[in-house]
Amino acid sequence: MSYIPTPQQAEELLKQYNKEPFHIQHGETVSKVMGELAKRYDPDREDFWRSVGMLHDIDFELYPEQHCAKADEMLHELGLDEELIHAVVSHGYGICYDVEPTQTMETVLFATDELTGLIGAVALMRPTGLSDMEVKSVMKKFKDKKFAAGCSRDVIRRGADMLGMELNELIAMTIEAMRA
Numbered sequence: 001m002s003y004i005p006t007p008q009q010a011e012e013l014l015k016q017y018n019k020e021p022f023h024i025q026h027g028e029t030v031s032k033v034m035g036e037l038a039k040r041y042d043p044d045r046e047d048f049w050r051s052v053g054m055l056h057d058i059d060f061e062l063y064p065e066q067h068c069a070k071a072d073e074m075l076h077e078l079g080l081d082e083e084l085i086h087a088v089v090s091h092g093y094g095i096c097y098d099v100e101p102t103q104t105m106e107t108v109l110f111a112t113d114e115l116t117g118l119i120g121a122v123a124l125m126r127p128t129g130l131s132d133m134e135v136k137s138v139m140k141k142f143k144d145k146k147f148a149a150g151c152s153r154d155v156i157r158r159g160a161d162m163l164g165m166e167l168n169e170l171i172a173m174t175i176e177a178m179r180a
Contacts, residue, residue, distance in 0.1 A: 004081045007031060007047055010054035013078065018061040027054045029116050029178065034109060036177035041104050049105055052087045055080075056109060068092035068099070095155060101162065111159025114151045115174050121148035123178075130179050135171045142167075 005013060014027045034053030038046040059070035068089045075085045090101040091109045101107045122141050123129045141147045142156075160170040 002079055002081045004048060004084055005051050005055075007035070007050040007054055010051040014054055014058055017058050017074070020061055023057060023061050026117070027057060029120065030054070030056060030109070030113055032180070033112055033116055033174060033177040034105070036180045037108050037112070037173070038105070040173075041108065045105075048084070049108075052084055052105065052109060055084070056088050056091050056113060058088070068097035072097075072099075094158070095152070107159070107162045111156070111163050111165075111170055112174050112177075114155045115159070115170065116178065118142065118148050118151040118156065119171070119175055119178055121151070130175065133175055135168050135175070138171050138175070139168070142171075 010031070011028070015024060018024055018027070031050045031053035035046050035050040038049035042049065055071075055075070057067070057071075059074055060067050063070035068091070072085060072089045075088060086099060087101075087103065087106045087109065089097055090099045090106045091113050093100050093110060101110050118141065119130070119133070119138055122138050123133060125141075126133065126137070142153060145153070156170070157167060160167045163170065165173075
């Protein structure tokens with residue numbers, strides 16, 4: 001019998017496999033962003049979106065070289081819901097895993113995962129953080145390949161394309177979700 005964990009249960013699972021504060025904070029950030037964007041795309045499933053966001057990198061700290069493949073195994077062993085597992089592993093599509101995002105929620109996760117890292121890095125450079133951040137501030141750093149070099153600009157662009165959005169629109173939507 002498979003199950004869908006609540007966002008709180010998902011956080012406990014994440015913390016079982018991740019000890020680095022950065023990885024836990026990233027899971028929390030993506031979970032909150034997914035919850036905010038669920039209000040726009042799928043309001044009845046906000047908790048599901050949040051749980052997926054929380055668990056998307058459950059395997060990364062322990063198995064960075066097998067990211068998503070190990071998540072697939074781990075989440076199946078934990079008896080989690082197939083739809084949730086597909087959503088989690090599809091964020092690695094074309095990067096480290098071959099499961100394609102097919103649902104809106106999966107595409108939103110793919111599009112915003114790397115972007116939350118870039119926006120977070122921009123926020124750290126600003127005295128006011130996220131509070132009055134504008135898209136142009138993020139775009140300026142987006143063009144600087146050395147800034148937050150671990151955040152793939154190609155993945156962010158592909159995510160915007162998959163959602164049928166302009167890059168500026170995706171950035172604005174993600175900033176707004178992170179502020180909330």
